[in-house]
Amino acid sequence: MGNRFRARITLFSLLCLFASVGCGMGDRPRAKAERPLSEPLVVFAAASLSDVLREYxxxxxxxxxxxxxxxxxxxxxxxxxxxxxxIFVSANRLQAERVLRERKGPMKPLFTTKMVVAVARGRAGEFHFGDLGGSSCKVVLAAPEVPAGAYARVVLERAGIFEKVRKNVVSWEPDVRAALAKVEFGEVDAGIVYRSDLRGRKVRGVSIPDSFNVTATYYAVVLPGSAGKHDTVRRFLEGWRSPGGRALLERYGFEPVGGGGRADSHRSSDSEAFLLRPRGALFSRERNVV
Amino acid sequence: MKKPSKRLTFLPALLVLLFFFLPAFGLLMRTPWREFFQILGRYGAFEAMGVSALVGTIVLLLCCLFGIPAAYHLAEANGSGTRVLRAAVLLPLVMPPVVGGIGLLSVFGRRGFLGRYLADWFGVSLPFTLAGAVLAAFFVSAPLFILAMEAGFRARNRRLEKIAAVCGASPMRVFVSVTFPMVRPAFLSGAALALGRALGEFGATITFAGNLPGRTRTLPLAAYQALQTSPEAAFAISAVLILAGLALLPVAIRGRRRVLH
Known part of the structure; x- marks a missing residue:
């Protein structure tokens, strides 16, 4: 009995030793400095950028x-x-700044897009923006803490139909592409997504009137972990302004930042103000949905 | 020669048991116990608890209704087709839950090959409803129940049933007063495992039933959603699930021990 117990103690201490050695190795700064330059950048990007990044x-x-x-x-x-x-490319300013509250690094607007209503292709008849609030219309939205969900809410509140549409929502999705997929499957009638999400997808786009629509701005945050990769980070960020990058953005329906979007600036700052509201407010409202 | 080998195998055994135990431990360590209930309230956890409880209860009822007969016949069957039937029970266990959810959509969705008729003929639509959440949870958890019950039915003493029948008991009476008491440990263990799995269902639920507070947002969905904005709330909600799991463990273990002996 005592013997077995002693064996257990020995093994346990060995285990602790292994564990502590393992931890120590990971923390050595030496490993970071020796990283080869050709190592690919790790980009954490909003779900809505999956396709454009593949082409980029x-x-x-x-x-x-x-x-x-x-x-x-x-x-x-x-x-x-x-x-x-x-690099972190966020679909709104709120999430970029959430990271910046704890991590230091430059933040830079990359490009913008607009919201659009995605309608299932099999759905018969015409569909207008206002039909989102109509009876027996199944709607899927990104959850309120998801940038696309927050933008969608601004759009619907401006149009004065948020309460109606909320009653039609059958699911609050964890990202905009999950919402889009449910529309594409034909499981719901419509959802609000980015204009740039529609490319190559089997859904119909129904435009949102300009007076209600918002400009969604993507922000890139350069994180401290990228130290020593300055050059590749710069090339990644500047590449969007190259002729190839611009053509790519245009094909998807993104707009480069600073190009012609003046008229929208007032409105977009408006929506940012909404997005910067404390998130408790977003949650308490959303919880009332039954 | 026996002892050293025992010692050698002790290390991996200890490691793996530690590995199973650590996440629960770490979670309970980081749970914000002080404002536990306020946080749960703020992030809609009570609502999710209601949905989860409802889903779990209905899943258990369905397990009794469909799982017990299935397990009984699997235990009795010994034809050549039995293997196929047994594989069918295992299928949901080897299938990733998300895939199960996509599969359920392809069958019961609005454009699914059955869902189309359900919608056209009966006006019934399962995706994004509580019924959908139940179906998703039942899909992933019923196999655990059936497997446990099947083992119980196999291990039972058939002679007692025959004696009861000879003494004039009706088949129903035999099942209720002779067969079921014999498989009760297996039933409890299977029910506990299935309930635990049903309460934890995430992938199939979010894919097939979506995420709507008060209707299909179960505790795991609430935990996942909370993680995106407030890790504290995610820890609190996860603690609820861990505690529920810990409460189920004794039932599962007691049942299992009786089955083995």
Whole structure:
């Protein structure tokens, strides 16, 4: 009995030793400095950028990078709990600033897009923006903490139909692409997504009147972990302004920042103000949905 | 020669048990106990608890209704087709839950090959409803129940049933007063495992039933959603699930021990 117990103690202490050695190795700064320059950048990008980034990677001037795509709020949480990312591209300012509250780094607007209603193709008849609030219309939206969900709410509140549409929502999705997929499956009638999400998808786009629509701005945050990769980070960020990058953005329906969007600036700052409201407010409202 | 080998195998055994135990431990360590209930309230956890409880209860009822007969016949069957039937029970266990959810959509969705008729003929639509959440949870958890019950039915003493029948008991009476008491440990263990799995269902639920507070947002969905904005709330909601799991463990273990002996 005593013998076995002693053996257990020995093994346990061995185990602790292994564990502590393992931890120590990971923390050595030496490992970071010796990283080869050709190592691909790790880009945490909003789910809505999955396709455009795949094409962006194919441009000859783009440095090699790997993408982790999810809702911006998920990515921000991952980064804040220690995920190693070089660049975070958020679909709104709120999530970018959430990361910046705890991590230092420059933030830069990359490009913008607009919202649009995605309608299932099999759905018979015409569909107008106002039909989102109509009876027996099944709607899927990104959850309120997801940038696309927050933008959608601004759009619907401006149009004065948020309460009606909320009653039609059958699911609050964790990212905009999950919402889009449910429309594409034909499981719901419509959803609000980014204009740039529609490319190559089997859904119909129904435009949102200009007076209600918002400008969604993507922000890139350069994270401290990218130290030593300055050059590749710069090439990744500047590449969007190259002729190839601009053509790519145009094809998807993104707009470069600073180009002609003057008339929207008032409105977009308006929506940002909404997005910067404390998130408790978003939650308490949303919880009332039954 | 026996002892050293025992010692050698002790390390991996200890490691794996530690590995199973650590997440629960770490979670309970980081749970914000002080404002536990306020946080749960703020993030809609009570509503999600209601949905989860309802889903779990209905899943258990369905397990009794469909799982017990299925397990009984699997235990009795010994034809050549039995293997196929047994594989069917295992299929949901080897299938990733998300895939299960997509599969359920392809069958019961509005454009699914059955869902189309359900919608056209009966006006019934399962995706994004509580019924959908139940179906998703039942899909992933019923196999655990059926497997446990099947083992119980196999291990039972058939002679007692025959004696009861000879003494004039009706088949129903035999099942209720002779067969079921014999498989009760297996029933409890299977029910506990299935309930635990049903309460934890995430992938199939979010894919097939969506995420709507008060209707299909179960506790795991609430935990996942909370994680995106407030890790504290995610810890609190996860603690609820861990505690529920810990409460189920004794039932599962007691049942399992009786089955083995």
């Amino acid at each position: 990677a194919a441009l000859p001037s783009t440095p090699p990078f790997k993408v982790n795509a999810a809702g911006s709020q998920t990515l921000a949480s991952q980064i804040l709990s220690g995920a190693n990312a070089d």
